[in-house]
Amino acid sequence: MDIIKTITEDLNIKQFQTENTVELLNEGNTVPFISRYRKERTGNLDEEKIRRIEELLKYYQHLEDYKKTVLKSIEEQGKLTYELKEKIINTKKMTELEDLYLPYKKRKKTNADKAIEAGLEPAANKVLLGNIKSLDELEEFVSEEYDNIDKVVEGISYIIGQTFAHNKDNRESLRKYYEKFGKIHSEKKKEFIEEATKYDMYHEFTQEISKIPNYRVLALNRGEKEKVLNVKLIIDDEWLDKEKTKYETGNEICDEIISKGLNYGFTNMLNPSIEREIRQNLTEKAEEGAIDLFAKNLRQLLLTPPLKNKRVLAIDPGFRTGCKVVVLDEMGNFLANDTIFPVPPQNDIENSEKIVMSLIQKHNINLIAIGNGTASRETQQFVVDLIKKNNLDLKYIFVDESGASVYSASRLAKEEFPEYDVTVRGAISLGRRIQDPLAEFVKIDPKSIGVGQYQHDVNQKKLKEKLDATVESVVNLVGVNLNTASYSLLEYVSGITSSLAKKIVQYRQKNGPFQKRADLFKVKGFGEKAFEQSAGFLRIIDGENPLEMTGIHPESYEPAEKLINILGYTLDDLKIKEKLDPLKLKVSQLLNEKENLKSISKELEIGEYTLIDILKELQKPGRDPRDEMPEPQLMDDILKFEDLKESMRLSGKITNITDFGAFVDLGIKENGLIHKSNLSEKFVAHPTDIVQINDIVEVEIISIDKSRRRIGLRLVSIQR
Structure with a gap:
């Protein structure tokens, strides 16, 4: 091939x-x-x-x-x-x-194999040709093991059945029949029939194989794995009946033996084999869909825009042990921490206010970040009351805590903050997620970030490979500041291994900031290949060469500088705003002139694709693609579940997407769900066709289930 x-x-x-x-x-x-x-x-x-x-x-x-x-x-x-x-x-x-x-294929000896060894294959061939007029003709095949006619007939049927089951065309035909007409059926096991379980909807459940959605396949698999459900595939008798007619010889004696053999081969060999294969194919397809969706959600989450120039007070809420409070400067550097008890059981509002107000005033805080886990709504109430009572020009934001505990107990967290316990590290992580989500999320196993569906039920190796590739893709798309990045971020840069990433950080700590990309060669073990693969994705802000804050690769510095000269400017003009703005205007004009692009690419001896990429970098030098994404929602008031009413319209953020719908953070404890049927008036094949993680949406409440505290929503509009 x-x-x-x-x-x-x-x-x-x-x-x-x-x-x-x-x-x-x-x-x-x-x-x-x-x-x-x-x-x-x-x-x-x-x-x-x-x-x-x-x-x-x-x-x-x-x-x-x-x-x-x-x-x-x-x-x-x-x-x-x-x-x-x-x-x-x-x-x-x-x-x-x-x-x-x-x-x-070598296998454990079957009944058919034993019959063939005993010399019954010629007899089976005679039967298949309809050449046996009387069972007495089989007398010559009687042996020590098959010592009577009945046993000979049974052996023949085994051979016919196995031949039928192993036939490539028969297997492919049954496979297609299942895919077109087959159904998947499930029911609860006897011991669970009277008991309420999360799989009740799958008791006496049947659906066409061709129509079953991926998430339902994974749910059935989980119910089967937890020994609550029995799951099987079913088809009608039409396929086997039709196949039997192909083997008919017109000889009643032979046709009876053949029919017996085909029944045996179908029931014991062919059907179980194809059923296992189709179940496996359904699972693989469902897993692939779940993994792709997880990766798509993760990509959007990692592209969450950083809230720049924010001095953050981050609160990790808790009841009994109190709320951990940390202060971070604009660069995410840890400044201070404390513990407050504004929620039950202590309800020490007065002291909590004093501590928080002192931190806000001392460190010029301009944003409060609240973890969305236990005690988050009670903490939210405290923060809103504090803002109103003191007439503060402050807003707050909820931060998804998923994975924060994983990070806080990790080796990396211990290295970063060895003198603090897991609760303080967790609060630091929450605050940094607002300031630079990508830099913080790469420190956490992607499976723990909380944007997946059935992530524990899929092939873990494939999931890890896909998620790692997604993180790698986003890190290299955004680019990495060589002088501030942690080694956990650097190791996702193209061409940089974990050990090289650590050596880069060690070199930086010992020798100070990198002045140019070529300084990487001074890092022990950093060779030509690593430089080639990584240099274009590493940024140096305020370095010796202004091109180093862009995604222009060092191999293209010479044509890039010539291009800038052709446009009437010099490399140093990139550092001067008064000259940079008109340069960017010329670049934008040139990008729309196809003929000019062709002639300039020939003059510079570079390809048009490379030229266009250089121009796009010069159009927005040092740009961050995340800046084009919708910014997170900041809040200054409070909303409760009890305040909600049907037909009410609210603004929210898409926090997770599944095969059946999208979940929306409305600023209250409970997320709302927009079922895919309510994402558009037209048919929606998948929610990701309409929305993506971090989208800011306007929704209308269409149902409220007070007993289960569930909120049904309809999408009104997307703010992009």
């Missing part, structure tokens, strides 16, 4: 794009580097396509290796025909290869 050609056809791209991308990957280049700095070679393939090429390359390489194993195994058995060899060599699917290999 020609792997390059197959991938090209699969992805509907040009062959040179596949060839060059595979070559670049084999040379040890990272996906972010290839997609950003090798566009001429890939024909401007995006990161998603490049990752897909990487996945398919691994899949087909594994398939080709397995083909060699299969061919060798069959050849050693002396059963490899030219026709079979050609089929194996040309197959492009692992399922097809497994079907072809099945009759020859």
